Amino acid sequence: MAKSKLGEKGISLLYEKDSLKVRHLRKKDDILLARWLSDPFVLEFYEGRDKPFDVQKVHQKLYNRNKDLVGCIVTYKGLDIGYIQYYHVNKKTSKIDSDDGTENVYGIDQFIGETAYWNKGIGTLLIKSMVAFLFEQKHADKVIMDPQVQNERAIKCYEKCGFKKVRMLPHHELHEGEYRDCWLMEYRKPI
Numbered sequence: 780m781a782k783s784k785l786g787e788k789g790i791s792l793l794y795e796k797d798s799l800k801v802r803h804l805r806k807k808d809d810i811l812l813a814r815w816l817s818d819p820f821v822l823e824f825y826e827g828r829d830k831p832f833d834v835q836k837v838h839q840k841l842y843n844r845n846k847d848l849v850g851c852i853v854t855y856k857g858l859d860i861g862y863i864q865y866y867h868v869n870k871k872t873s874k875i876d877s878d879d880g881t882e883n884v885y886g887i888d889q890f891i892g893e894t895a896y897w898n899k900g901i902g903t904l905l906i907k908s909m910v911a912f913l914f915e916q917k918h919a920d921k922v923i924m925d926p927q928v929q930n931e932r933a934i935k936c937y938e939k940c941g942f943k944k945v946r947m948l949p950h951h952e953l954h955e956g957e958y959r960d961c962w963l964m965e966y967r968k969p970i
Contacts, residue, residue: 793851794916796908799901801863804841804850811852811859812837815892824930825890827955853891853905860896863889863909868923885919902933906940910966920968925961927952934962942966 791803815821816832826832832840841850841862847869853861868884887909891897913919925948926933934944942964950958 794908794912796911797904798856799904799908800854801851801905801909801912802854804852804862806842808852808859809834809837809842811892812841812862815862815890818892818894820894821890821892824927824933827953829955853889855896855901858893860893860901861889861891861905863887863905865909865913865917867917883918883920884923885913885917885921886923886925887913888924898932902936903939906937906942910940914968921965923963923965925951925963927954928960928962934964937964940966 793801793803795801813832813834813836816826816837819828819831822828822831841864845866848864848866850862850864852859853863865885865887868886887906889902889905889909891902891905910922913922922942923945924937924942926937928934928947938944943966945963945965948961948963951961952959
């Protein structure tokens with residue numbers, strides 16, 4: 780896994796793995812993110828169909844926030860197809876209490892915005908490569924996620940990547956007008 784570097788055209792590349800590249804978010808990604816986050820198929824699993832994004836909302840939610848949260852664009856075979864963010868878990872970045880004595884915990888959230896790229900194994904490649912990046916470059920001890928219980932496709936992907944369900948988070952996330960149960964899932968650094 781390569782460290783962060785400047786890629787083609789001065790783009791800050793976080794890492795690349797096979798045909799996948801993950802780069803830092805740029806200002807001009809706002810239009811792409813607004814398109815993805817106004818697609819009802821994407822919103823069914825991320826943010827909610829009752830909360831479509833426009834460019835202004837993209838700036839409010841994804842650009843103007845805590846510096847501990849790093850937003851990135853996912854590129855596959857040269858095409859921008861999704862978004863991933865990672866953050867060091869602390870009281871400012873997460874409402875999840877995952878304090879079990881593990882010191883260096885990171886959280887990730889992601890979606891593939893180009894729905895034609897769903898169910899092709901790209902999510903698995905993305906999750907595995909981001910976990911490797913966090914272990915190698917950020918010295919994470921564990922990585923956590925909190926998918927909604929009904930997002931079975933995502934949960935299956937995360938389990939395939941080695942994540943384990945730790946505990947149910949009842950009424951954890953407001954989604955489409957109701958609080959939904961989520962799973963706290965984690966991947967611990969191999970010993």
